[in-house]
Structures are given as C-alpha cells and as structure tokens.
Amino acid sequence: MPITDIPRPLGKKLQDGRSFFPSGVADGGAGRVRLVPGIEPPILADVRLRINGTEHQLTIDTRTSLLDLLREHLDLTGAKKGCDHGQCGACTILIDGRRANACLALAVAHNGAEIVSVEGLADGDILHPLQRAFIEHDAFQCGYCTPGQLCSAVGMLDEVRDGWPSAVTPLLAAEGEIELTAAEIRERMNGNLCRCGAYANIVPAIGDAAA
Amino acid sequence: MRPFRFERATDAQQAVALLGDAPDARYLGGGTNLVDLMRLGVETPGTLIDVTRLVGYDRIDEGDDGGLRIGAAVRNSDLAADPRVRERYPVLAEAVLHGASGQLRNLATVGGNLLQRTRCAYFTDVTKPCNKRALGTGCPAREGRHHNHAIFGHSEHCVATHPSDMAVALAALGATVHALGPAGARTIPIPGFYRLPEDAPHRDTLLEPGELITAVELGPPPGRQTRQRYRKVRERRSFAFALASVAAVLDLESSGTVSDVRIALGGVAHMPWRATRAEVALRGAPVTPERATEAAQAELEYAQPLRDNSYKVELAHNLIAATLMELAA
Structure with missing residues (x-):
C-alpha cells in the first residue's frame, strides 16, 4: 500500500491531541500530512469560532482540542498544556463566558462558541x-x-x-x-x-x- | 487517538438512530471523561455523537408534585446552582459540588456524570490487563494496587469503584433514570441502574447498547422534617475522588423517631451502595450515638476489604455514624 499525501488544511501540522513535536517535525516541514499504511487517516471538519473578539474559520482534524487549536493553529500560546487530562487547569479558558478546561473540550463540539483566552483579558495595554x-x-x-x-x-x-x-x-x-x-x-x-x-x-x- | 467522525444530534430519536447506524459510535456529553479515555486509548470510537444540544435537554422542569425532571444535558454546575435543587434536594447539590473542579463542572453533563468510568489505574492503562476494559484479561488490582478499591460487592473479576458523587446522592434520593434506545423509552431506578461486576465488569449499568440517558427524575421533595447531607472523605481536601462518601436522607417524626432513612455510600463499591442494613437498624426509634454506631456496624460487618483497603471499613463506619448524629442534632 503506497504512502499517500493529502493537502494540509492549514499551515500547521495536524494534531493527534498529545504530540509535543514542534511545527514541521511530524511532516518534515513539507506542509503535507503523510499517511502511513495501517493508520487511519484524519477526519476533517469545519469550525467557526470567535476567539478574543476575532472570527476564525478553520478546517481541523476532529480530534483537535480547543487547547491545540489555540496553540498549534493560531499561535495563541497563552493557554498552557500542563497535564492534558483536565487535572491541572493550566489550559483554562472561557467558553461562552464560562471557564473550562480547553484540553478536554473538542473544538468540533464547541463550533460557534465565543472563546476568551488569557490573550483576550487585557484591553489593549490596559491590563485586566x-x-x-x-x-x-x-x-x-x-x-x-x-x-x-x-x-x-x-x-x-x-x-x-x-x-x-x-x-x-x-x-x-x-x-x-x-x-x-x-x-x-x-x-x-x-x-x-x-x-x-x-x-x-x-x-x-x-x-x-x-x- | 483514533480518528473519528463527528455528528451533532438535535433530538434524542435522531441521536439513537445515528448510533444505530454506527455501532462503534459513542454519545458525547461534556467530554470530561470520554475525551480523556480516548486520549489514553481506553476508548476508540469511530464516531462521536454530540448529545449536548438536544433541544430541551438542558432544562430542569418542575412536575405538579414539586418533583424535578433534570435533562441529561444539564451541566453539573447548573444543576448544583439551581435554587429548586438547593432548597428541596440539598444532598444532590452538595454531592455535585464535592466533585471535580469548577471548570470541569461547567463542561460535564448529568448523563455523562452517571456514565463516567472507574478511575482504577489498571483500567486507564492500556498496557495492563483489566477485565473492565478487556474482558477475560484478568484483574491485577485484586493483588496489586487497590488501596482505593471496593469493600462491598466486588468479584474475582473486578474490584473497581464507581467514581460519581452525584450518583450517590441520587441513590439516596431514589431518583429514576430515563433512557431511550432502539427498543423505545424506559425508566430505571437508581441504584438499580448500576450493577455489580460479577463476571461481566465491562458493563457498569443496565443500559443496553445504543441506549441514551435522556433525563433524571426526582420524586416529590421530602417534607420539612427531612434532613439531608452528603459527606466525602478524600486524600486531599478538594478536587479528588472519594475514599468513601455518604449521602443520607433522614425523615424524623416530631418526637425524633426515625420514620424513614435512606443511606448510600460512595467509593466503596462498583455502584452507589445502599446501606439497607443500616437503614433497617435505624427505623422506629430516635437516633442516639449508640444506635448510629449499631446501624453503621450492621452494614459494615458485611464488608469484604482487600489486603490494602481495610481502612475503608472503619472510615465508612465512622462516616455513617457521624453523619447520622449531625442530621439528628
């Protein structure tokens, strides 16, 4: 079975939800996802989110957590990946005004939501x-x-x-x-x-x- | 994590039909347990069916008798903050608030809370045998690390506990689970909703494949003479699962005589454990320190502790006795 490539939906690597590889390592920086025989290909979905006041429309792997979406797709690295299991709270963001663990929140499950991360707390140079x-x-x-x-x-x-x-x-x-x-x-x-x-x-x- | 298709259901019938079309699908609530189990490789669904936006399932409706019908998609935080729950069923609000963290309660749903899986370390580690995760592979917890495992109702196949606080309060309140499946709708009372491990620990509840929890129903609120309390003992003061917990609902006559009492224990069995022997020992006379101790003893003398969790026998005993004395004071 040949190794096949599919176009990447974004300029960043797709997430498997627990990879810590810096951008480019998983795919050799080629901007394409390599499909390995025997491993199921990712399934993609479109999401629309308002993040810190800005509308974003993204095509993502359904496995992407809100935390990985913020950090890996939008370079909003304020929310931190401490445990990735909902135990440490370092990833806490506000989803429709309520605090939640971004690591356990699948982005597809929160399609249409209003997200505020730490980057969105200050009003310009005026801190919260x-x-x-x-x-x-x-x-x-x-x-x-x-x-x-x-x-x-x-x-x-x-x-x-x-x-x-x-x-x-x-x-x-x-x-x-x-x-x-x-x-x-x-x-x-x-x-x-x-x-x-x-x-x-x-x-x-x-x-x-x-x- | 295995790639999965994502579907969003807008009504319960549609959700059940979607799952019928995809046998390896799972219903998704807040995801606080399921997403974690998927990340650990314990759960590998090919499809997730989001049931958090079923129309009307995020509401708490009041019946003519003052009882409440709690939609399965109600968030734990909304349940605990509801003024009707706090006033009429405080043991339920207390139990919910003693579980998890504020962030997790904002995500977690009522249906998902009831169906969360055990936190047994062998169950969540796919490199280890576990009859609950992979039936027939064995139970290393029996001889291994089991200091936080069951002292009641366990079997040679599984010694895990059910982690929910909410379910313990619902067991003491005599709540009923409403479910919808391919064969139609039905109701199942808690704690009978849960099952002991026996030789099939992979099944936590009586739900059949494809059945969806649609609501939890609470009967008419207890009278003014009824007192309720949830107490939980943990290895740290907050944000930890129970070593043991108790939900008690005590009906007293004006003379102080116990007319009815319902006691459920958490953290000691594969399901919320109704302490019916203690209940029988308490009815028909006032609660005194001696009777509270005797009632606790009546239940705990049937405990079957493992090598490293016999401390739970004394812990549960003292928890029952202390909670009864507090309620009767």
Whole structure:
C-alpha cells in the first residue's frame, strides 16, 4: 500500500491531541500530512469560532482540542498544556463566558462558541484587574499556571456574582450574596494547580480584584 | 487517538438512530471523561455523537408534585446552582459540588456524570490487563494496587469503584433514570441502574447498547422534617475522588423517631451502595450515638476489604455514624 499525501488544511501540522513535536517535525516541514499504511487517516471538519473578539474559520482534524487549536493553529500560546487530562487547569479558558478546561473540550463540539483566552483579558495595554492584582501580589513564580489561574479566576468571580454556591458555602439553600472568604477562593480555584506553591499570594490577589 | 467522525444530534430519536447506524459510535456529553479515555486509548470510537444540544435537554422542569425532571444535558454546575435543587434536594447539590473542579463542572453533563468510568489505574492503562476494559484479561488490582478499591460487592473479576458523587446522592434520593434506545423509552431506578461486576465488569449499568440517558427524575421533595447531607472523605481536601462518601436522607417524626432513612455510600463499591442494613437498624426509634454506631456496624460487618483497603471499613463506619448524629442534632 503506497504512502499517500493529502493537502494540509492549514499551515500547521495536524494534531493527534498529545504530540509535543514542534511545527514541521511530524511532516518534515513539507506542509503535507503523510499517511502511513495501517493508520487511519484524519477526519476533517469545519469550525467557526470567535476567539478574543476575532472570527476564525478553520478546517481541523476532529480530534483537535480547543487547547491545540489555540496553540498549534493560531499561535495563541497563552493557554498552557500542563497535564492534558483536565487535572491541572493550566489550559483554562472561557467558553461562552464560562471557564473550562480547553484540553478536554473538542473544538468540533464547541463550533460557534465565543472563546476568551488569557490573550483576550487585557484591553489593549490596559491590563485586566486580575492581571494587575497578580502582579501587585507577586502571585506567581515560574508563571506556567498563571494564564489558567487568571482565566479561571475571571470565570469564578462571575459564578460568585451569579450566586453559585461552592462545597464550602455555609448555607447552601440560601440565595443571596456570597461572602468571598479565603476558604471560598481556595475551594473554587481547586482546579488550578500551582507547582511553585504561589497559592499564598494567588488567594489574596483574587480577593483584592474581587473587592 | 483514533480518528473519528463527528455528528451533532438535535433530538434524542435522531441521536439513537445515528448510533444505530454506527455501532462503534459513542454519545458525547461534556467530554470530561470520554475525551480523556480516548486520549489514553481506553476508548476508540469511530464516531462521536454530540448529545449536548438536544433541544430541551438542558432544562430542569418542575412536575405538579414539586418533583424535578433534570435533562441529561444539564451541566453539573447548573444543576448544583439551581435554587429548586438547593432548597428541596440539598444532598444532590452538595454531592455535585464535592466533585471535580469548577471548570470541569461547567463542561460535564448529568448523563455523562452517571456514565463516567472507574478511575482504577489498571483500567486507564492500556498496557495492563483489566477485565473492565478487556474482558477475560484478568484483574491485577485484586493483588496489586487497590488501596482505593471496593469493600462491598466486588468479584474475582473486578474490584473497581464507581467514581460519581452525584450518583450517590441520587441513590439516596431514589431518583429514576430515563433512557431511550432502539427498543423505545424506559425508566430505571437508581441504584438499580448500576450493577455489580460479577463476571461481566465491562458493563457498569443496565443500559443496553445504543441506549441514551435522556433525563433524571426526582420524586416529590421530602417534607420539612427531612434532613439531608452528603459527606466525602478524600486524600486531599478538594478536587479528588472519594475514599468513601455518604449521602443520607433522614425523615424524623416530631418526637425524633426515625420514620424513614435512606443511606448510600460512595467509593466503596462498583455502584452507589445502599446501606439497607443500616437503614433497617435505624427505623422506629430516635437516633442516639449508640444506635448510629449499631446501624453503621450492621452494614459494615458485611464488608469484604482487600489486603490494602481495610481502612475503608472503619472510615465508612465512622462516616455513617457521624453523619447520622449531625442530621439528628
């Protein structure tokens, strides 16, 4: 069975969802996908997404996660691939205003969605209040988890404003304003791990930005 | 990951028909478990049928009796935030909020939560034998790493636990699963919806191939004298699966006598484990520390711990007793 080539839909390599190869390595930089006998060819689909305010129309491998779409197809490398299993939160973005793990979200399943990644938080040169608070509180060391922390905190504060309870909210049944204690922030940010252990500064940074 | 075709269904009949046309297809909810299993090579569907946008399935509807019909595509976060759920079935809201993270709950659906697979490390590692993933290959967990595995209802073929918190609360509330399949619609009560591993651990539930969960129904809300609570013990305080958990629904007469009680345990069996022996021991008298302990003992004396998880016997015992005392206080 001969090795065949198909035209690539984009200027970047197709994703298998877990490859860390830099662009060009998987296909020798030829701009074409090599089909290997015995391996099923990728299946392509069209998606339309509004990302950080800009419309994008893309033809992608159905296996592409939103995380890989952002990073590998659009060079939006703010959202990070930490675990690729939904456990670390470094890939957190906002999908239609709600925070979500971009690594587990298939792009085809979110066709038509409005996406905001960390690149979309600032208004030009004016940083988002949470970004300012993170700088002020030195709420990071290596910074790898920070884009996910920021997007998660933006979504989390909206959830608090909407009156959503958490596992530590004292009166679950009572509607009304939620007091954003340190315990509430820690519980609500449980899906964002920081291996530098900057939590001691992340928690007050979020508390300040919310005030 | 194997390449797959992607289809989006707009109504349940269409979804069922699409799957009938593609036997190696899977229904896709939020994808928080299925996409991960595909990445690990545990699941290799040739087609995904997105059922998150079935018209009307993202709603929670109220019945004339005050009960709720929760559409299968309702996100976990919307379920836990719903004022009717928080007021009438707080044990359910508590259980959902004790699972996963805010990001995951925003994606995960009710139907998907019920059908998530075990987190047994042998099941998720395709280089290892596992009867649940590949029937007949064996169960290394029985003699291997099983400190977080079952103490009730396991078999020589499988000692895995079901990971859902939501299902534990639904078992205590006596909820009903609505399903639609090639043979039509039917309802199945929880926990009977789930099954013990026996010699077929590859099957977690009674669903037949091609059947789709369409809704979960909660009966009339418990009266004002009813108290509900979900408690969960984990290896860390947040964002971890249960070592053991308990959902308890306690009906007390004004005298304090227990008129009815339903207790379900999580993290101890292949399914939410109804502690019916404890329930029987509690009915007809007030909850005292002695009776709470006796009730817990009545259930746990039937536990069958493995080499490295006998700690769960005492843990579940104390969890039942402490939760009963808290509810009766």
